[in-house]
Amino acid sequence: MSNMGVNYTGKFVLAPMVRIGELPTRLLALKAGADLVWGPEIIDRKIITFQRTENEKLRTIDFLTAKGKTKKDPSGSTVSFRTHRPSEQGKLIFQMGTANPDLAVKAANIIIDDIDGLDINAGCPKHFSVHAGMGAALLKTPDLLCEILTRLVNEVGKPKNKPISVKIRILESKESTLELVDRILKTGVANLTVHCRTRDMRNRESPIRDYLPFIIEKCRNAKVSFIINGGIKSHQEYLDLQKEYGSDIGSMIAEAAETNPTVFSPIPYHWAKAAKEFAKYATEFDNHYANTKYCLSRSVPGKAKVYQHITKSKSKEEIAQIMDKLGEDGSIEGITSEKLNSAKAKPNGAEAKTNNNKRDLEDPQPNNGTIAKKAKVDQVA
Numbered sequence: 001m002s003n004m005g006v007n008y009t010g011k012f013v014l015a016p017m018v019r020i021g022e023l024p025t026r027l028l029a030l031k032a033g034a035d036l037v038w039g040p041e042i043i044d045r046k047i048i049t050f051q052r053t054e055n056e057k058l059r060t061i062d063f064l065t066a067k068g069k070t071k072k073d074p075s076g077s078t079v080s081f082r083t084h085r086p087s088e089q090g091k092l093i094f095q096m097g098t099a100n101p102d103l104a105v106k107a108a109n110i111i112i113d114d115i116d117g118l119d120i121n122a123g124c125p126k127h128f129s130v131h132a133g134m135g136a137a138l139l140k141t142p143d144l145l146c147e148i149l150t151r152l153v154n155e156v157g158k159p160k161n162k163p164i165s166v167k168i169r170i171l172e173s174k175e176s177t178l179e180l181v182d183r184i185l186k187t188g189v190a191n192l193t194v195h196c197r198t199r200d201m202r203n204r205e206s207p208i209r210d211y212l213p214f215i216i217e218k219c220r221n222a223k224v225s226f227i228i229n230g231g232i233k234s235h236q237e238y239l240d241l242q243k244e245y246g247s248d249i250g251s252m253i254a255e256a257a258e259t260n261p262t263v264f265s266p267i268p269y270h271w272a273k274a275a276k277e278f279a280k281y282a283t284e285f286d287n288h289y290a291n292t293k294y295c296l297s298r299s300v301p302g303k304a305k306v307y308q309h310i311t312k313s314k315s316k317e318e319i320a321q322i323m324d325k326l327g328e329d330g331s332i333e334g335i336t337s338e339k340l341n342s343a344k345a346k347p348n349g350a351e352a353k354t355n356n357n358k359r360d361l362e363d364p365q366p367n368n369g370t371i372a373k374k375a376k377v378d379q380v381a
């Protein structure tokens, strides 16, 4: 409903996720059909130190942060945010962490020309966010939250013709949640995303959607688009939520996209094909090795043979080689990981050996039950 550039209405989107939401994950999510992609939260204090550079080799815009020069890395800087405008134009929402309107405006002006929308994180319950008054702490300081949003809308969003949005959690009661929503809707934001869990709820707990009809009605009256977040796992669920709440309602996915960034497709890739595609983007866009390794360790099943190879790898080149050897069905050098590692092979395990794309695409939950041994991030934002 925003008339400023990107429109969030009814969209199916990749959630902001620290470490996970870097360029390769975003590109894979877009390829699979995500309409919009959020970058990972970056705080205002860091953004104001960014040095913008145009990377001609990669055709990316890089925002660098200074760090000490080392023998291993004499550049003295590290890429804190990278965007490939040819792929992300019109689809990239940058998420900022802030508790200070002046700093928020200053930081927003540094990145606004290279992004399509700016989102404020008012939902993260982690200590590093709330102790500084950011993230979910803003839910308890609505005056401050609304001042930040109003100033960003007036001083950055309007002059630059870019939408400002906010992501919140529900509060303990319907009344307090709706009161906060009322206030936010008056700030001029273009979109409201609600993570349907309270600040104290863990991601494994079912979201509470009881207040949604009331929030949605308020958003429609204010001509502000609305995105549901929390516990959504598939394209079908996105369609079901639209059936239930209206076709103008969007859905945002985090954890299920961390596990498989192609979850936006009606038929997601098999985990191995998704991992290979991810690795290709990581190589193409020179993603930081530690980040590539981390993301793969979150998406490759712990039981798969290749998982051990990934966790033991020591360089970009090594990871690229491992991923080259991985078949799209999870096999390495012709042996399926399912066969090797799973005593209780799934009934469809035999089919997996055929290295058949169609079968890959038909497995909508390829990671089910296979990542138990990896510590899942539970209560992040």
Ligand SMILES: Cc1cc2nc3c(=O)[nH]c(=O)nc-3n(C[C@H](O)[C@H](O)[C@H](O)COP(=O)(O)O)c2cc1C
Pocket (backbone or CB within 6 Å): 015, 016, 017, 018, 019, 020, 040, 041, 095, 121, 122, 123, 124, 167, 195, 203, 229, 230, 231, 232, 252, 253, 254, 255, 256, 258, 377, 380, 381
């Ligand atoms: C690994 C990870 C990192 C996250 N980082 C952020 C973040 O930077 N900003 C934010 O607003 N939420 C963050 N979240 C929360 C998600 O955006 C989302 O609100 C939450 O996981 C609920 O959605 P889900 O049930 O689809 O996972 C993160 C979640 C995960 C799993």
